[in-house]
Amino acid sequence: MKGKLEQIKKEFQKEIEAVKSLADLEILDNKYLGRKSGALTSAMKELKSLAKEEIPKMGQLANEVKIFLTGEFEKTKKKLKSQDQISGSFDPTLPGTEQPIGHLHLVSQAIREISSIFEHIGFQRARYPEVEWDYYAFEALNMPISHPARDEWETFFIDQKPINKKLGQRILTPHTSSGQVREMEKGILPIRMMNISKTYRRQIDASHSPMFHQFEGLVIDKDINITHLKGTIEYFVKRFFGENREIRLRPHHFQFTEPSFEVDISCGVCEGRGCKLCKEGWLELAGAGLVHPNVLKAGKIDPNKYSGFAFGWGVERSYLMKSGLNIDDIRLLYKNDLRVINQF
Ligand code: FA5
Numbered sequence: 001m002k003g004k005l006e007q008i009k010k011e012f013q014k015e016i017e018a019v020k021s022l023a024d025l026e027i028l029d030n031k032y033l034g035r036k037s038g039a040l041t042s043a044m045k046e047l048k049s050l051a052k053e054e055i056p057k058m059g060q061l062a063n064e065v066k067i068f069l070t071g072e073f074e075k076t077k078k079k080l081k082s083q084d085q086i087s088g089s090f091d092p093t094l095p096g097t098e099q100p101i102g103h104l105h106l107v108s109q110a111i112r113e114i115s116s117i118f119e120h121i122g123f124q125r126a127r128y129p130e131v132e133w134d135y136y137a138f139e140a141l142n143m144p145i146s147h148p149a150r151d152e153w154e155t156f157f158i159d160q161k162p163i164n165k166k167l168g169q170r171i172l173t174p175h176t177s178s179g180q181v182r183e184m185e186k187g188i189l190p191i192r193m194m195n196i197s198k199t200y201r202r203q204i205d206a207s208h209s210p211m212f213h214q215f216e217g218l219v220i221d222k223d224i225n226i227t228h229l230k231g232t233i234e235y236f237v238k239r240f241f242g243e244n245r246e247i248r249l250r251p252h253h254f255q256f257t258e259p260s261f262e263v264d265i266s267c268g269v270c271e272g273r274g275c276k277l278c279k280e281g282w283l284e285l286a287g288a289g290l291v292h293p294n295v296l297k298a299g300k301i302d303p304n305k306y307s308g309f310a311f312g313w314g315v316e317r318s319y320l321m322k323s324g325l326n327i328d329d330i331r332l333l334y335k336n337d338l339r340v341i342n343q344f
Pocket residue numbers: 174175176177201203207208209210211212214216254257284285286287288289310311312313314315316317318330
């Protein structure tokens with residue numbers, strides 16, 4: 001019996017090495033382990049007819065051969081299956097799986113468009129800190145600590161002790177005007193700055209977001225006057241909103257410009273005739289004015305030699321007012337709802 005079992009194992013090893021397919025493997029499985037006439041199954045049936053003292057020893061050997069055969073079958077099966085997958089299922093002529101391609105958020109698209117429009121008339125992009133000192137956001141802009149105009153910016157304050165008296169408290173910048181004196185401090189004249197960045201205020205409703213973007217133009221040169229300001233704004237409005245849109249400068253008050261204006265554009269819905277959205281045909285979009293002499297002085301520029309203009313706009317509001325966009329809630333831009341975002 002011992003010789004028979006060893007012979008079965010030897011022949012099996014030779015045969016399994018030659019197996020090339022799962023179908024051949026199944027035939028071999030039947031040949032050796034088949035229930036009715038498998039070579040090993042039949043040998044095991046013969047154990048009963050051995051001498052009593054031989055049975056345990058031969059039984060153990062038969063079991064070892066069975067475990068060996070079963071293990072080899074499993075190993076070969078796995079190997080053949082993975083070969084099948086590699087060679088069988090890969091068809092290089094089939095079209096690949098198309099991956100979805102993302103796109104820029106509409107606010108990023110707006111920022112690119114705005115930058116490019118101003119680049120054409122010589123403005124250079126700048127970006128100043130969003131976590132800013134009180135000094136640059138207010139004090140240097142002609143708003144001393146107790147001035148009530150500061151309230152208009154509904155500022156977020158950082159819970160941190162001031163590091164020196166001049167810079168004051170740390171805040172999240174409420175407007176891009178905080179870049180004005182920083183730009184002047186570089187000491188390079190003339191200035192044509194386009195500062196676009198995130199700004200923060202404690203406000204939230206359909207037309208206010210606590211985080212929003214502003215773009216701030218600042219021009220400092222010799223003999224700058226209101227016609228330069230008006231021409232620049234008009235150029236931007238026609239490029240960004242369309243040739244048919246008009247602008248209006250309405251007298252206003254900002255501490256850091258004199259004179260100051262609010263900039264209105266003619267409504268894109270009724271084309272200036274008056275409707276539900278605009279009431280009288282005009283929409284307010286920005287603040288602007290000629291740079292106050294005290295701000296020039298804070299930036300170490302002589303107001304007797306130089307003058308300048310500045311304007312600050314909301315990026316989101318401007319984008320929402322572009323003709324053809326029907327978004328009536330600014331907060332939709334930041335809800336990350338792909339059904340909205342993917343339309344732009
Ligand atoms: C200012 O922030 C001035 N710094 C603008 C300025 C710059 C005046 C330079 C003179 C010279 P105002 O607070 O009006 O002004 O904001 C300007 C624009 O930012 C608004 O017209 C609006 O378009 C946008 N804006 C203001 N608050 C929000 C808000 N919470 N959410 C979205 N947009 C806002």
